[in-house]
Amino acid sequence: MWLLYGANGTTGRLFLEVWHKSGIDLPPCMLAGRSAHALQSLAEKYNLPYQTFTLDELSQISLQGEPKIIVNFAGPYAYTARPWLDYCLRKGIAYMDISGEWRVLTDMYAQQEAFREAGVPVIPSAGFDTVIGEGAVYAFRQKYPQARTLHLGVYARGGYSAGTVRSALVTLPHGYFYWERGALRPTAFSGVERRLANGKAYHFWRATLAELVTAPAWMSDLEVLHTWIALPPRYTRWRPLLEKVFAWQPFMDGLLRLVDSQRARLAREMDLEASTCLFVEAPEVPEWLYVASRQPYVVTAWAVLQSLQLFFREGAFPGVQSAFGRWREKLWAGIPGVQTLWKARSSPA
Ligand SMILES: NC(=O)c1ccc[n+]([C@@H]2O[C@H](COP(=O)([O-])OP(=O)(O)OC[C@H]3O[C@@H](n4cnc5c(N)ncnc54)[C@H](OP(=O)(O)O)[C@@H]3O)[C@@H](O)[C@H]2O)c1
Numbered sequence: 623m624w625l626l627y628g629a630n631g632t633t634g635r636l637f638l639e640v641w642h643k644s645g646i647d648l649p650p651c652m653l654a655g656r657s658a659h660a661l662q663s664l665a666e667k668y669n670l671p672y673q674t675f676t677l678d679e680l681s682q683i684s685l686q687g688e689p690k691i692i693v694n695f696a697g698p699y700a701y702t703a704r705p706w707l708d709y710c711l712r713k714g715i716a717y718m719d720i721s722g723e724w725r726v727l728t729d730m731y732a733q734q735e736a737f738r739e740a741g742v743p744v745i746p747s748a749g750f751d752t753v754i755g756e757g758a759v760y761a762f763r764q765k766y767p768q769a770r771t772l773h774l775g776v777y778a779r780g781g782y783s784a785g786t787v788r789s790a791l792v793t794l795p796h797g798y799f800y801w802e803r804g805a806l807r808p809t810a811f812s813g814v815e816r817r818l819a820n821g822k823a824y825h826f827w828r829a830t831l832a833e834l835v836t837a838p839a840w841m842s843d844l845e846v847l848h849t850w851i852a853l854p855p856r857y858t859r860w861r862p863l864l865e866k867v868f869a870w871q872p873f874m875d876g877l878l879r880l881v882d883s884q885r886a887r888l889a890r891e892m893d894l895e896a897s898t899c900l901f902v903e904a905p906e907v908p909e910w911l912y913v914a915s916r917q918p919y920v921v922t923a924w925a926v927l928q929s930l931q932l933f934f935r936e937g938a939f940p941g942v943q944s945a946f947g948r949w950r951e952k953l954w955a956g957i958p959g960v961q962t963l964w965k966a967r968s969s970p971a
Contacts, residue, residue: 623687624930627706628696629653629672630660632783632889633720633749633919637695638668640923648930652687655696677705691716691743691933693926698789698878699726707733711740716938718929718945720749720922722786723793727835728806734942743938747836748929748945749922750915751776755833755849755900756946757954758913761962762902763841765911769904770845774833775816775826777852780896780917784885788878793830795869801834801847811861814850818899819912819963826850827858836944894920897959909964916959928956 628634634655641648653661653672665672675683677696692715696702699721707730710717721727727746737744747753755774763769799806809828817823831849838844867873896917903910915921929945932938932952939948946953954960 623650623652623689624648624691624693625652625654625673625685625687625689626693626695627654628694628702630655630657630664631695631697631785632885632892633785633922634695635664635889636894636919637923637926638664640920641927642668644927646927646931648927649690649934650687652685652689677702680705680709689715691718691930693930694719697721697723697785698792699723700789700792703730707744710742710744711736714740714742716743716745716933718745718748718926718933720926721746721789722749722751722832723789724799724806724830724832724835725793725796727832731835731839731942738941741940743933743940744942745929745933745938745945745948746942747832748926750778750898750918750925751831752833752836752944753925753946753953753957754898754913754915754921754960755831756837756944757950757960758900758902758911758962759833759837759844759847760841760946760950761913762904762911763844765964766904766907766909767843769907771848771906772844772846772902772904773848773850774831774900774902775814775850775852776831776900777818777824777826777898778918779898780894780919781892782888783892783919784881784888787881787888791868791874791877791881795865795874797830798828799830799834800849801838801844803845804838806830806834811858813858816901818901819914819965824852825855825858827853836947840943840947892919893917903967908967910967912963912965914961914963915957921957921960924957925953928953931956 656676658674661672829851899914
């Protein structure tokens with residue numbers, strides 16, 4: 623038995639659909655979340671049991687079916703990771719999530735020793751971000767182990783869920799960082815232009831992606847990592863103002879509620895057939911790596927399915943390690959539609 627919390631969110635629903643269609647064999651799943659009505663209809667659709675509770679109630683309830691692992695799809699993780707991590711540590715249950723929030727991950731890794739001693743595996747970031755990002759950095763370093771300063775740029779296409787926008791908003795006021803020799807270091811907001819394999823030029827902007835925490839945690843000889851995302855220029859025009867008002871909590875709370883009220887619309891407008899791409903480059907090597915994948919939420923569904931299969935088949939060592947860091951090629955190979963292409967640095971990057 624395993625438990626899927628936040629099952630009725632956009633990613634939870636897509637995950638259930640992909641799982642159902644894939645026919646992948648997993649132990650029985652308990653759906654969970656805080657909205658009884660939504661869970662009941664999902665439970666009927668997929669013929670699965672469900673349990674309704676809020677995170678405030680977590681310390682008083684007992685989970686049905688003795689789950690071996692909690693898969694937490696409820697976000698922003700700034701609000702939902704801590705209650706589950708405390709619960710899993712206390713009860714000795716494994717934890718998995720799809721967090722891309724670097725601050726939450728930093729806290730999690732800081733508690734590494736406690737999870738190790740308690741024998742609890744914590745498997746963060748089993749989604750598109752960071753599985754594909756870490757996988758691309760890993761593939762790059764397999765071919766060019768001498769590369770020390772890496773740049774990872776992500777162009778996610780096919781729309782965003784309300785949860786993703788809310789996670790990004792919560793993270794935004796905390797600044798821009800890159801990773802260098804054991805620490806996150808602050809840096810200025812800046813942009814670069816890259817021409818991708820389709821020949822078009824895109825603006826990539828500085829972003830503190832989760833890979834800055836999850837990749838160096840297991841790639842011990844990585845020296846410098848910078849992360850970028852493709853964003854429309856109109857966002858960057860408003861950025862300085864947005865960052866100031868987002869730091870004001872009442873404004874942020876109102877905005878988070880507003881975004882959540884658009885959840886159904888954003889989910890409907892997603893293009894699940896879109897493809898996504900990213901690049902990895904290092905100034906000191908002659909090639910750059912282009913990786914194309916399916917739409918990020920579709921990839922997330924597959925990445926979690928594969929991570930769960932690997933967890934139940936092979937187990938997981940205690941302590942904190944990202945899904946990709948744990949299973950690498952085995953996880954990558956199980957995600958359909960990922961393509962890699964090496965290009966000379968003189969050709970479009
Ligand atoms: N790493 C990746 O590549 C990746 C990919 C996809 C998603 N994500 C992350 O996953 C999270 C969820 O995404 P989504 O697309 O499912 O968003 P969504 O459609 O907005 O759904 C949010 C889900 O979280 C639940 N939730 C939110 N706050 C909660 C709280 N305080 N207590 C209990 N439940 C809470 C919601 O429950 P209610 O329905 O009861 O409100 C809902 O089930 C986001 O943080 C997103 O950034 C990451």
